[in-house]
Amino acid sequence: MSLPDDTRYLKGGPVAKRIMAEVARDAAKATAEGFPPKLVSITVGDVEAVGVYVRNQRAKAEQAGIGFEERNFPADLTAAELEAAIHGMNADPRVTGIIIQRPVPRHIPIKAIQAAVHPLKDVEGMHPASIGNIVYNELDLAPCTAAASVELLKETGLDLKGLEVVVVGHSEIVGKPIAFLLMSEGATVTVCHHMTRSVAAHARRADALFVAVGKPRLIKADMVKPGAAVIDIGINTETGPDGKERIVGDVDTDSVKEVASWITPVPGGVGPITVSILLRNTMVALARQRALYQATYGTAE
Ligand SMILES: NC(=O)C1=CN([C@@H]2O[C@H](COP(=O)(O)OP(=O)(O)OC[C@H]3O[C@@H](n4cnc5c(N)ncnc54)[C@H](OP(=O)(O)O)[C@@H]3O)[C@@H](O)[C@H]2O)C=CC1
Numbered sequence: 110m111s112l113p114d115d116t117r118y119l120k121g122g123p124v125a126k127r128i129m130a131e132v133a134r135d136a137a138k139a140t141a142e143g144f145p146p147k148l149v150s151i152t153v154g155d156v157e158a159v160g161v162y163v164r165n166q167r168a169k170a171e172q173a174g175i176g177f178e179e180r181n182f183p184a185d186l187t188a189a190e191l192e193a194a195i196h197g198m199n200a201d202p203r204v205t206g207i208i209i210q211r212p213v214p215r216h217i218p219i220k221a222i223q224a225a226v227h228p229l230k231d232v233e234g235m236h237p238a239s240i241g242n243i244v245y246n247e248l249d250l251a252p253c254t255a256a257a258s259v260e261l262l263k264e265t266g267l268d269l270k271g272l273e274v275v276v277v278g279h280s281e282i283v284g285k286p287i288a289f290l291l292m293s294e295g296a297t298v299t300v301c302h303h304m305t306r307s308v309a310a311h312a313r314r315a316d317a318l319f320v321a322v323g324k325p326r327l328i329k330a331d332m333v334k335p336g337a338a339v340i341d342i343g344i345n346t347e348t349g350p351d352g353k354e355r356i357v358g359d360v361d362t363d364s365v366k367e368v369a370s371w372i373t374p375v376p377g378g379v380g381p382i383t384v385s386i387l388l389r390n391t392m393v394a395l396a397r398q399r400a401l402y403q404a405t406y407g408t409a410e
């Protein structure tokens with residue numbers, strides 16, 4: 110989809126491109142040195158919900174020179190079987206990073222599965238140890254979407270110190286890490302969720318509004334402060350007026366763009382940056398694994 114050349118759109122493409130160039134350079138160097146990076150994607154059962162994400166991961170990984178392997182397990186896999194498979198990948202030196210695509214079937218406890226991924230291979234930053242590092246402001250393996258969203262806000266040039274920010278949605282993978290990253294930047298952060306009495310009342314006070322809920326057109330123009338920056342993280346698939354499937358965010362972009370000073374398009378906003386940060390995290394993970402390998406088996410020079 111082409112977007113109007115409008116400064117109100119905070120496009121993800123240029124930021125993603127910058128990150129991808131850096132990743133491709135690092136991947137080529139590591140490969141030449143005998144350490145080819147490889148990312149393994151785990152999906153369990155119905156892969157439809159994560160289809161776009163996995164497709165883009167494969168395409169971008171190949172473009173950057175990172176190996177990509179998709180492991181799709183049947184929906185009736187037990188948690189113990191999945192953990193065993195993950196332990197195998199933890200022990201496999203050819204696997205650099207592991208991402209468990211969400212959602213997984215209800216009978217699989219996602220927290221336990223994320224904890225099974227070795228922290229050195231946790232490219233999504235979802236192991237409890239990785240998530241904990243965010244509280245300490247150690248951010249080199251931060252959850253990809255949260256890092257991508259904050260990176261886009263920075264593109265506005267707004268000073269994050271003291272900025273009034275509202276985050277709608279408080280999932281472990283998106284909303285909560287966004288709140289932590291923003292706190293580290295000095296913003297004043299309010300987090301809304303389904304029990305919040307009036308999301309609108311909070312949202313209207315925000316200089317920057319992050320939305321990660323999964324409900325098309327949840328945020329309308331009257332919920333946005335004039336001049337605000339709106340970061341739309343939602344990725345929802347719906348049937349458009351032409352009968353074709355399309356991707357929309359959580360923000361009613363047509364009306365909100367008349368009020369906001371900046372708005373991220375969907376598609377073309379946060380999504381592409383998320384993928385490039387996942388690949389960047391893969392290279393960070395590789396560097397850490399190489400450092401450990403060197404410390405363990407290397408000879409003193
Ligand atoms: N662009 C990207 O790179 C990515 C996009 N996404 C997209 O972001 C969206 C959110 O994903 P994710 O966080 O995983 O989803 P979850 O379903 O895990 O979380 C949704 C959150 O929204 C809250 N919520 C639900 N209804 C409301 C409401 N009416 N008002 C305020 N808050 C509400 C929920 O609160 P409670 O828990 O209290 O019910 C919950 O915290 C999805 O559309 C997903 O596809 C996700 C990852 C990456």
Ligand SMILES: Nc1nc(=O)c2c([nH]1)NC[C@@H]1CN(c3ccc(C(=O)N[C@@H](CCC(=O)O)C(=O)O)cc3)C=[N+]21
Pocket residue numbers: 158159161162165208209210211212233253254282344356375376377378379380381383384
């Ligand atoms: N463990 C886990 N981590 C996730 O981060 C995660 C997940 N599971 N499950 C599914 C959701 C959804 N999600 C997307 C990320 C990028 C695009 C993306 O690249 N979007 C392009 C789409 C372009 C196109 O249409 O091809 C864009 O917005 O421009 C889409 C969807 C990550 N999620």
